[in-house]
Amino acid sequence: MIEYDEFGPEKIFEVYNPKVGMRGFLVIDNIALGPGKGGVRMTPSVDKEEVFRLARTMTWKNAMAELPFGGAKGGIIADPKTFDLKRKKLIVEAYAKALKVVCPSMYVSAPDMNTGEKEMEWFAKANGSMKSCTGKPKKLGGIPHELGSTGFGVYHSALVAIEHMGWKPGEITFAVEGFGNVGSFVAKFLTEKGAKLVATSDSKGVIYSKEGLDFKKLSKIKEETGAVTNYPGSIKSSCESILDVEADVLVTAAIPDLVTFANVNRVRVKLVVEGSNIAMTPEIEKVLHDKGILVVPDFVANAGGVISSYVEYIHGTPEKMFRLVEQKVRKNTDLVLKTAKKDAVLPRDAAMKIAQERVRKKMK
Ligand code: NAD
Numbered sequence: 001m002i003e004y005d006e007f008g009p010e011k012i013f014e015v016y017n018p019k020v021g022m023r024g025f026l027v028i029d030n031i032a033l034g035p036g037k038g039g040v041r042m043t044p045s046v047d048k049e050e051v052f053r054l055a056r057t058m059t060w061k062n063a064m065a066e067l068p069f070g071g072a073k074g075g076i077i078a079d080p081k082t083f084d085l086k087r088k089k090l091i092v093e094a095y096a097k098a099l100k101v102v103c104p105s106m107y108v109s110a111p112d113m114n115t116g117e118k119e120m121e122w123f124a125k126a127n128g129s130m131k132s133c134t135g136k137p138k139k140l141g142g143i144p145h146e147l148g149s150t151g152f153g154v155y156h157s158a159l160v161a162i163e164h165m166g167w168k169p170g171e172i173t174f175a176v177e178g179f180g181n182v183g184s185f186v187a188k189f190l191t192e193k194g195a196k197l198v199a200t201s202d203s204k205g206v207i208y209s210k211e212g213l214d215f216k217k218l219s220k221i222k223e224e225t226g227a228v229t230n231y232p233g234s235i236k237s238s239c240e241s242i243l244d245v246e247a248d249v250l251v252t253a254a255i256p257d258l259v260t261f262a263n264v265n266r267v268r269v270k271l272v273v274e275g276s277n278i279a280m281t282p283e284i285e286k287v288l289h290d291k292g293i294l295v296v297p298d299f300v301a302n303a304g305g306v307i308s309s310y311v312e313y314i315h316g317t318p319e320k321m322f323r324l325v326e327q328k329v330r331k332n333t334d335l336v337l338k339t340a341k342k343d344a345v346l347p348r349d350a351a352m353k354i355a356q357e358r359v360r361k362k363m364k
Pocket of ligand 1: 150201203
């Protein structure tokens with residue numbers, strides 16, 4: 001059930017095109033700060049409640065990043081594994097056309113599960129406006145995912161948190177869960193700053209080396225063999241054992257619910273920076289907080305992706321994207337951590353309050 005509150009959701013659309021078999025939703029949660037921004041996912045199980053929860057998260061993420069965007073999210077009920085690209089194109093086009101009444105005036109789309117650059121090209125062309133979505137191919141003004149905007153932001157968030165702990169980047173050890181798009185960029189930038197990467201993981205397992213892993217060697221091995229576990233001379237173990245790693249910092253960058261009530265006591269680091277979405281529930285963050293472990297929440301640390309979308313939206317360059325990600329993520333991580341300390345609350349609670357106040361101010 002969708003629970004309505006003072007923030008929204010403001011509008012919920014159900015769209016249907018029997019000719020191509022397209023059925024989907026759009027939830028525009030709150031547009032006080034600007035058009036609702038959020039990706040569109042294509043899965044067989046997507047429903048209104050799921051889309052609403054994701055739209056609400058976007059409201060806070062965009063407000064936290066101080067972007068002129070509200071929160072929204074789209075969903076198309078379909079299993080892309082069951083049909084070819086031609087059919088997928090027809091479905092995406094039908095969805096984009098059906099939403100023309102509100103897109104791009106009140107909604108700006110983006111990639112999400114099972115949608116990427118290609119789908120955004122179809123979406124923009126069918127909608128008729130290049131402002132209708134971000135995440136488009138470079139030839140249409142897109143800023144490539146491969147530039148690593150989210151990882152770059154998570155790195156800056158980690159740097160601010162490291163300073164906040166009274167540490168120096170050149171003196172710390174860290175572990176990265178998930179050596180993918182986000183995790184590999186965080187590992188690259190933090191090692192370049194002198195921090196020692198002692199462990200990382202991917203879907204094949206964890207590798208650990210007390211002496212530190214060489215980033216260049218590691219990234220070559222991952223590229224050539226597809227698995228970090230082929231790194232020679234390191235200790236290998238199962239995915240979850242990333243939690244047992246003794247280090248100063250853990251950057252999460254893979255699965256949801258990495259930390260649960262069942263394994264929270266295994267966490268050995270003093271600082272967790274959430275690069276991944278919902279690495280743990282707020283209740284688990286509280287358990288860590290009570291143990292004196294600082295957690296930088298996902299929607300503060302991983303806002304680099306949506307900031308990059310904003311730069312694409314205003315036709316900015318990759319240089320502008322890097323400048324803005326650094327500036328915004330640093331400023332807001334600092335604000336959240338200082339407020340949390342001053343008010344003696346969890347960083348997530350401090351961040352939610354800041355984001356809500358920003359939205360409320362514009363709703364008056
Ligand atoms: P990705 O697919 O590029 O990388 C994910 C990595 O995690 C892969 O290397 C994969 O092998 C690994 N992995 C999978 N299961 C694992 C497990 N059980 N243990 C350890 N590693 C595992 O994805 P990404 O774009 O880097 O996204 C990572 C996380 O960051 C996701 O939670 C995503 O929602 C979040 N995020 C990404 C962006 C972005 O712009 N890419 C933005 C915001 C949030």
